Amino acid sequence: MNLYLPIAEISLNVFVLVGMGAAVGFISGLFGVGGGFLITPLLIFYNIPPAVAVATGANQVIAASFSGALAHYRRGTVDLKLGTVLLIGGLFGSVGGVLLFTLLRRLGQLDLVVSLLYVVFLGGIGGLMLVESVQSMLRSRSQGSGEVRRPGQHSWVHGLPLKMRFHRSKLYVSVIPVLVLGALIGLLAGIMGVGGGFIAVPAMIYLLRVPTSVVIGTSLFQIIFTAAATTILQAATNRTVDVVLAFLLMLGGVVGAQFGTEAGRKLRGDQLRALLAVLVLAVGLRLGFELVVTPVEPYTITLPTGETG
Amino acid sequence: MIGGGRIGRGRRTISRLAWTRRIVPAVLACGWLAILALGAEAQDGNESFEIGLSTSTISISSDFTGARLVVFGALDNADSRLLRQQRYDIVVVLAGPRRPVVVREKERTFGLWINRGSETFESVPASYALAATRPLADIARKELRERLSLGIDDLQLTNVPARVAGGPPVAGGSAAVAEIQPNVGLAERRAIAAGRPPETAAVDAYAEALKRIRERKGLYNQSVGAVQFVSPTLFRADLQLPADLPTGTHTARAYLFRSGVFIRESSEPLYVRKSGFESYIDDMATRYGVLYGIAAVLLAIFTGWFGRLVFKRD
Numbered sequence: 001m002n003l004y005l006p007i008a009e010i011s012l013n014v015f016v017l018v019g020m021g022a023a024v025g026f027i028s029g030l031f032g033v034g035g036g037f038l039i040t041p042l043l044i045f046y047n048i049p050p051a052v053a054v055a056t057g058a059n060q061v062i063a064a065s066f067s068g069a070l071a072h073y074r075r076g077t078v079d080l081k082l083g084t085v086l087l088i089g090g091l092f093g094s095v096g097g098v099l100l101f102t103l104l105r106r107l108g109q110l111d112l113v114v115s116l117l118y119v120v121f122l123g124g125i126g127g128l129m130l131v132e133s134v135q136s137m138l139r140s141r142s143q144g145s146g147e148v149r150r151p152g153q154h155s156w157v158h159g160l161p162l163k164m165r166f167h168r169s170k171l172y173v174s175v176i177p178v179l180v181l182g183a184l185i186g187l188l189a190g191i192m193g194v195g196g197g198f199i200a201v202p203a204m205i206y207l208l209r210v211p212t213s214v215v216i217g218t219s220l221f222q223i224i225f226t227a228a229a230t231t232i233l234q235a236a237t238n239r240t241v242d243v244v245l246a247f248l249l250m251l252g253g254v255v256g257a258q259f260g261t262e263a264g265r266k267l268r269g270d271q272l273r274a275l276l277a278v279l280v281l282a283v284g285l286r287l288g289f290e291l292v293v294t295p296v297e298p299y300t301i302t303l304p305t306g307e308t309g
Numbered sequence: 310m311i312g313g314g315r316i317g318r319g320r321r322t323i324s325r326l327a328w329t330r331r332i333v334p335a336v337l338a339c340g341w342l343a344i345l346a347l348g349a350e351a352q353d354g355n356e357s358f359e360i361g362l363s364t365s366t367i368s369i370s371s372d373f374t375g376a377r378l379v380v381f382g383a384l385d386n387a388d389s390r391l392l393r394q395q396r397y398d399i400v401v402v403l404a405g406p407r408r409p410v411v412v413r414e415k416e417r418t419f420g421l422w423i424n425r426g427s428e429t430f431e432s433v434p435a436s437y438a439l440a441a442t443r444p445l446a447d448i449a450r451k452e453l454r455e456r457l458s459l460g461i462d463d464l465q466l467t468n469v470p471a472r473v474a475g476g477p478p479v480a481g482g483s484a485a486v487a488e489i490q491p492n493v494g495l496a497e498r499r500a501i502a503a504g505r506p507p508e509t510a511a512v513d514a515y516a517e518a519l520k521r522i523r524e525r526k527g528l529y530n531q532s533v534g535a536v537q538f539v540s541p542t543l544f545r546a547d548l549q550l551p552a553d554l555p556t557g558t559h560t561a562r563a564y565l566f567r568s569g570v571f572i573r574e575s576s577e578p579l580y581v582r583k584s585g586f587e588s589y590i591d592d593m594a595t596r597y598g599v600l601y602g603i604a605a606v607l608l609a610i611f612t613g614w615f616g617r618l619v620f621k622r623d
Contacts, residue, residue, distance in 0.1 A: 004373045004552075006587040007594055011374050011552040059605050066613030071621075108413050108424045228606045235602025239594050243605050250609055254616020291421045298415040298422070299518030303408065304429065 007242035008052045014248060016046070021060065021252025028253065029068045029260025030267075031216065031276045034061035034195030034223040037118070037283060039249065048245070050111065054101070054192065055234035055241045056249070058227045061195045063250035064257045065223040071261045072217030079168035079214050083221040085175055086200070089182025090189070090226045097190015098233040104191070105238075108302065114192055115287050121188070122284025125202045129277035132206070136270040169210040169218070177207060185222070189230050195223030198280055205273070212269035355386045360401070360563045360575045368584035369556065376554070378403060378579070380440075380546040382563055391567060392541055398441070398448040398566040399536045400459060401546035403579065405436030405528075406557030412515040428515035430466045435555035436528045437461060440535035440546040448566050457564065457571065461529050466516050527551040556581050 004011045020042055028035035036057045043053035072078050104110040160174035181203050185196030200219045204210040210218070235241040264272065363379035380401045387397060410433050414426040441448060445460045458465040523529040528551055536546040546563070562576040583591050593601045 002372065002374055004369060004371050004587055006583060006590040009553055009556070011372075059609055062606055062609035063613040063616070066610050067617045070614065070617045108411065108427060112421075112423055224610075228609075231606050231609075232599060232602035235594065235605060236598040239598055241594065241602060241605050243590060243601075243608060246605060247608060247612065250612040250616075254613055255620045257613075258617065258620040293422075294417075295415055295422055297518075297522065299515065299522065300413050300415070300424070301519055301522055302411050302413065304411055 003244070003248075005048075005242050005245045007240065008048050008056075008245055010047060012046065012048075017245065017248040018252040020046070021064075021249035022256040023252075024249075025064045025067075025253035025256025026260040026263070027256075027279070028061075028064040028197075029071070029257035029262075030264045031197075031201065031260075031272065031279075033197030033201060033219070033276070034065050034227060035197075035253070036061045036189075036195050036227070037122070037192070037198050037280075040192070041283065041287070043245075049240075051105065051238060051240045052242055052245070054114075055231065055238060056246045058189065058195070058230040058234065059241050059243070059246035060249040060253055061227040062224055062231065063246075064253040065195060065197075065220040065227065067254040067257045068261055069217060069220035069224060071258065072220060075217070076168075077213050078217035078221050079166055079210070080221065081164075082166045082169050082171070082178065082204075082210070083218045085164070085178045086182035086185070086218075086222045087225050089179035089184075090186035090196070090222065091229055093183035093186020093188075094190050094226060094229040094233060095186075096183075097187040098230065098237060099190075100187070101191050101234075102237055106304075110191075112291075115291050117188065117192060119284050119288040119291065121199060122280045123288065125199065126277045126279075126281030126284055128206070129202050129273055130281060133270045133274035133277055137274065140268075140270060166210075169208075169214050171208065171210060173208060181207070182222070186226050186229070189226045190233070195227045197223050198276075201276070202273075212272065216264070356388075356565065356567070356572055357383075357385045358563070358565045358573050358575050359383050360561065360577055362561055362577050362579055365578070366580045366582065367550070367554070368582060369554065369587060370584045371587060373552065373554075375552040376550045378438075378548045378550055378561070380548065380561055380563065380577075382544045382546070382575070384542050384544065384565065387542070388567075389541070396568045398443055399544055399546070400439065400441040400445070400448065400564045400566070401536055401548065401561065402440075402459070402564075403436075403438045403548050403550070403559055403561045404434040405555045405559050405581075406434070407432040408435055409433070410519065412519050414515065414518070426515075428513075430516070430519065433466050433519065434464070435557070436551065436559070437464065437523070437530075438548040438550060439531035440548055441531070441533050442536045444533050445531075449569055449571065453569075453571060459564065461520050461524060461531055464520065466519070526553075528553070528555075554581055556583060 001014045002011045003014050020039070024035040024039045024042070027033070027038060039060060040053050040057040043057060044050050048056075069078060101110065104113050160176050162175050163172055164175050164178075165172050181200070185200050188199060189196045197219045200222060201215055204215045204219065205212060231241055267275075360380055360382040363381070367376055367378070380403075382399065382401075384397065384399075391397060409429065409431050411427055411429050413424040415422045416425040417423075418425065439460060445454060445463075449457070449459070451463070454460055454463040455465065457463075520529060530549065532549075535548070536544055538544045548561075559579040559581055560576055561579050562574055564574045565572040582588065593604075
């Protein structure tokens with residue numbers, strides 16, 4: 001059954017779109033990532049103009065993360081205080097990101113920058129996480145909980161001033177790295193159409209040393225707002241949010257997210273991290289491959305504003 | 310000079326003589342009309358030629374998957390002997406709204422494929438469907454096809470002077486080379502700038518690429534034999550329109566040829582617009598961007614909450 005999407009201006013199969021949403025929603029609930037880094041490339045692959053895919057991806061991410069965050073909230077695995085501080089940084093980042101998005105699109109270099117960012121961040125984070133989680137799994141085979149946190153161990157991050165106590169995360173840390181992390185997430189969210197979960201999750205785990213269980217809920221909480229800000233800004237500046245498309249993705253997404261959250265409880269922290277690492281690496285490698293390999297068509301057509309023509 | 314365009318060259322002349330900015334297009338337009346009038350007059354065609362469309366408006370609703378447009382036409386006062394010998398040819402074109410586009414070319418730079426060169430075309434039809442009685446090459450000479458901007462290969466695209474990445478625009482006094490060259494690909498541009506003759510023939514690589522990409526997407530298509538005479542005076546043309554048909558005012562235009570000579574043309578507008586719910590959404594997104602964004606966020610939050618309620622697994 002095909003449906004004409006009013007903003008994307010293309011007629012596509014409804015079931016494929018709902019299915020796409022469900023698959024990404026499952027991953028979203030499982031890892032506490034919004035799934036934007038998966039949905040955006042998938043939509044582009046399915047012939048949706050990249051600008052619409054980025055903005056609509058952000059919209060769909062809200063539903064999946066809200067659904068997932070509710071589940072985590074009931075279980076008490078959301079650190080509202082930490083999430084709020086991340087958000088304050090994130091809102092500034094979002095504005096910068098959307099402005100940068102508009103500028104890069106006009107210059108015709110948006111695709112390149114987005115791909116490079118994905119490759120650098122996904123490759124780096126994925127690689128580090130994979131190494132760490134495998135080591136942790138090997139270590140914990142004999143004993144331990146599979147948690148990163150070890151008592152008495154501090155990184156340079158813990159030496160910064162303006163310290164604040166986050167009870168739920170069992171954390172006493174400076175607000176500076178939290179704000180900077182939030183801003184970085186917001187910036188990437190604006191340019192890449194992602195909630196930033198794939199950066200927030202490892203950064204909270206490894207830099208801030210938040211327990212994995214709390215990280216996922218807090219990340220989802222934070223993503224709701226970053227993605228909401230991105231959606232509104234994209235709608236206001238680039239008019240690229242397709243609600244019909246977003247709604248179809250959400251329908252699948254919320255169902256998938258509930259199953260994903262359930263599946264997530266059956267896995268250990270290190271196993272979750274290793275799986276997420278593999279997924280992140282795979283997406284990063286695929287995008288990197290496209291940058292290097294000779295394209296079939298070296299020419300592209302856009303409108304002067306950078307929209308796909 | 311292929312594809313780069315007669316009109317393109319005209320534009321460069323204009324930019325050099327700023328004071329004629331307003332006059333030259335008018336002169337060009339007059340010249341154009343004169344050519345058309347001459348073409349018709351010189352052949353003392355008595356033939357009258359009218360077309361009508363099967364519909365004047367195409368509404369794009371939620372179940373739109375492309376459409377077929379039938380163009381009917383009447384050819385009166387035709388020479389019956391020539392008609393019997395099938396010496397009359399008809400070409401029907403549906404051209405979409407003209408829009409400016411930028412075509413970019415990727416080049417390997419430090420191992421990565423990066424957009425380097427670009428060319429701006431000021432007025433390019435968003436879609437182009439053509440139906441003809443016979444192959445275009447058999448209907449009219451190349452020069453005539455170029456003049457009429459007929460067929461995908463000879464479609465004239467209005468362009469502005471080329472630009473090489475990092476360098477200044479190749480316009481004005483400094484680049485006499487670019488004045489006489491069509492907008493060629495990056496490799497050729499560098500060769501020209503270095504004073505070497507380009508290795509390949511100077512075709513407008515960007516215009517070619519634009520046509521190639523749009524043809525592959527089905528936005529540009531042409532079919533031979535899709536115009537048929539249903540009676541000695543009546544003909545019909547079937548045009549296939551793609552699912553991503555651009556909205557706006559399209560122009561259906563029929564060209565009449567007699568033994569390779571252009572006789573006259575007739576045109577009708579076709580309006581393509583989104584209808585019902587789609588047009589409402591589009592309208593909201595354009596006019597009330599912020600409110601639309603907020604509504605989209607609320608919808609997402611509601612869906613998330615509702616989904617959690619219904620599909621709760623814990």
